[in-house]
Amino acid sequence: MNFEITDKPIITQDIINKVVDRNAGAVTTFIGTVRELTKGKKTLFLIYEAYEKMAVKQLSRIGDEIIEKWPNAKVAITHRVGKLEITDIAVVIAVSTPHRKDAYDANEYAIERIKQIVPIWKKEHWEDGETWVGNQLETEQYPTGKPEGVSHD
Amino acid sequence: MINLLLFANFxxxxxxxxxxxxxxxNNILELKNYLLSKYPELDFNFVMVAVNEEYATDETVIKSGDVVAFIPPVSGG
Structure with a gap:
């Protein structure tokens, strides 16, 4: 399974191993980790929650989109849910391609799409309270109720 | 029977x-209106909806047995 949601710690090498390919000249790995300070506010820990069945489908859809744009790419993504501590790994994206630029580009494409269409939510537990994060500045909003590029099928 | 899944602040x-x-x-819009009548504090702004795990719209027709999920703005990664 190249696209997974897990409640266990992610071993980065396991995700990389899924995209190893004899014709690959590059593997890029993105590791998303839990940050302590956001605009001066201190996070104690995070809770990630997913609509797991749909999240796996959407991750796999991102994989399909990448193959369409970069036909020789191989992609694997694992996102963790549950309680994560500062510095814990929340997501690992591995992409292999014959040449390095495509591996960088496709990897960045994957994380941007995760933030648009994959039903995963994080709850910040601050020193002085807790909030579901849904309005991060880097998160696009969808006034039409539907993310761009998501067909209705 | 409509099966409704709720996440995050919902x-x-x-x-x-x-x-x-x-x-x-008959459709998502009617379901939203029903929920708003019961839970006036719900805010559907920027909230996406999925029917049977695929993104849908207010006009999407729903029938008994469907799984409807409201998807507040996501924050994975």
Whole structure:
């Protein structure tokens, strides 16, 4: 399974191993980790929650989109849910391609799409309270109720 | 029977992860209006909706047995 949601710690090498390919000249790995300070506010820990069945489908859809744009790419993504501590790994994206630029580009494409269409939510537990994060500045909003590029099928 | 899945702040407002509703609604918009009448504090702005795990719209027709999930703005990664 190249696209997974897990409640266990992610071993980065396991995700990389899924995209190893004899014709690959590059593997890029993105590791998303839990940050302590956001605009001066201190996070104690995070809770990630997913609509797991749909999240796996959407991750796999991102994989399909990448193959369409970069036909020789191989992609694997694992996102963790549950309680994560500062510095814990929340997501690992591995992409292999014959040449390095495509591996960088496709990897960045994957994380941007995760933030648009994959039903995963994080709850910040601050020193002085807790909030579901849904309005991060880097998160696009969808006034039409539907993310761009998501067909209705 | 419509099977409703709730996440993040929706789960907290409604106080449940999932609901089975015996309802006579034809589409998502009607379901939203029903929920708003019961839970006026729900805010559907920027909230996406999925029917049977695929993104849908207010006009999407729903029938008994469908799984409807409201998807508040996501924050994975």
């Amino acid at each position: 789960q907290e407002v409604i106080g449940s992860k999932a609901l089975s509703l015996e309802l006579n609604v």
